[in-house]
Amino acid sequence: MTLDADKVKKIAQLARLDIDASAIPGYATNLSNILQLVEQMNAVSTEQVEPMAHPLDATQRLREDVVTETNQRDQFQAIAPQVDAGLYLVPKVIE
């Protein structure tokens, strides 16, 4: 798969990454090369193979449905870019 500039712009937008226009062709080349490398996987048939999500095929551990977290809001908000009255501030979302 070769990615052109438009495709790269679309992926960057999906990933919420602002990419400088002058850098787009470089990314298109690099990403296309990586996909070519990746596509070497297609040389092998995997029809009967079970996908492997975890090295030891372990499943997610369950726990009792009880509160385990303590309230650390002040500590967490101390490292936030912008907060007010215990809330995280972002630019206006609804006009």
Added chain:
Amino acid sequence: MSLYRKSLAELAAGLHTKQFSSVEVTQHFLDRIAKHDKTLNSFVSITAEQALAQAKQADAQLAKGSMAALTGVPLAQKDIFCTQGVKTSCGSKMLDNFIAPYDATVVSKCKQAGLVMLGKLNMDEFAMGSSNETSYYGPVKNPWDTTRVPGGSSGGSAAAVAARLTPAATGTDTGGSIRQPAALCNLTGLKPTYGLVSRWGMIAFASSLDQAGPITQTAEDAALLLNTMVGFDDKDSTSLNRPTVNYTASLKDSLQGLRIGLPKEYFAAGLNSDVAKVIETAIAEYKKLGATITDISLPNSHLSVPAYYVIAPAECSSNLSRFDGVRFGYRCNDPKDLNDLYQRSRGEGFGAEVKRRIMIGTYALSAGYYDAYYLKAQKVRRLISDDFKRAFEKVDVIMGPTSPNTAFKLGEHSDDPITMYLCDIYTIAVNLAGLPGMSIPAGFAHNLPVGLQLVGNYFSEAKLLNIAHQYQQVTNWHTQMPKGFE
């Protein structure tokens, strides 16, 4: 013998017998960092004040006789582990201002064991790289030749231990990030079985592959540090609940009858012929120790780099979506709306390699491509894991080179991601299978260190450490230090 020439085990013994104090040892290494790190750039943060306070506490415990095995011994943490009150950058501009509100489990275990933290070590940005050149804080230099890379992503960890600015360090390994820098810097590095060391508070790159481990001078030191690092953790959903093992207990076992497998794929085209010679000499040494050699095949190993560059970026694109400029980390100036806030905070906060991997992952997971990429890669991952399963029916340990080449020049591969990715051709399959792997010093090619890789079956860390330790009893590669750092 000067303090910096001592291993962790020797420092611990000296502290226990009161030959020197923890404050003396700590100050000795802080002085070495001040003297040499301008050349190497291996530290992002030096925590001198806290280190000396911890050392004083350790000395008090040592005086009372209420110490643990490593009480008062200094070490440095890779800057991927969250440390309460001390910056955790993960090598990224995105986290240049990030002070974690808690300690990673690895960090709190080290604290509880009385280890003194000298500082936080430089690394490839978000652990994505094999040369430590993607760090926001600039590249780390290899102490064996400062025009060359130390490897990555735990490049700061490897350079700092190699130059003896710290007697040991932690690292993390997603595709080779402990073993490859250990190889390039003449050190012992161990990536444990997936799930053995808690990932809690270790900033996530590819969650199904990430695993923390020690980077040390000797196998004995790695065993001591592994004893401290492992253990079940409720806070990590993939942590494994296993019986406790004392990793130093079996170091002295004989290797008589050990079955070593040599995968033909690890000695094929692409391997530097001088590196190959060093590896063959090391294997011959194992024969003298009583091991038998079997040729084996890992027929799908050529698919490990392709499968990895789907799985790791896919998981990375998901993990790194949390960096959005809202709750912590970098935020762009004057965002005009919410989307602008996200796009510019991420665009300005991440470096080029991180962006590449996020985009590959985003593409692989996007509608219509999931089966062709992610699902396919997970199936290939099964094939690679099955190769190892078959091999371990016949052999106890797999050996080969850690890296196809010795340390390369700074900048040599930085414009060519593919060449960089192929540095990890022998290490990546081990992460995909979730197996434990080590790299140990095996000699030199063109005056640069060569690492021998040992791969064991699941939970065979004690055996791997025993195999490494026995080799280090009959060779002295691991005691050699780079010139200019005495």
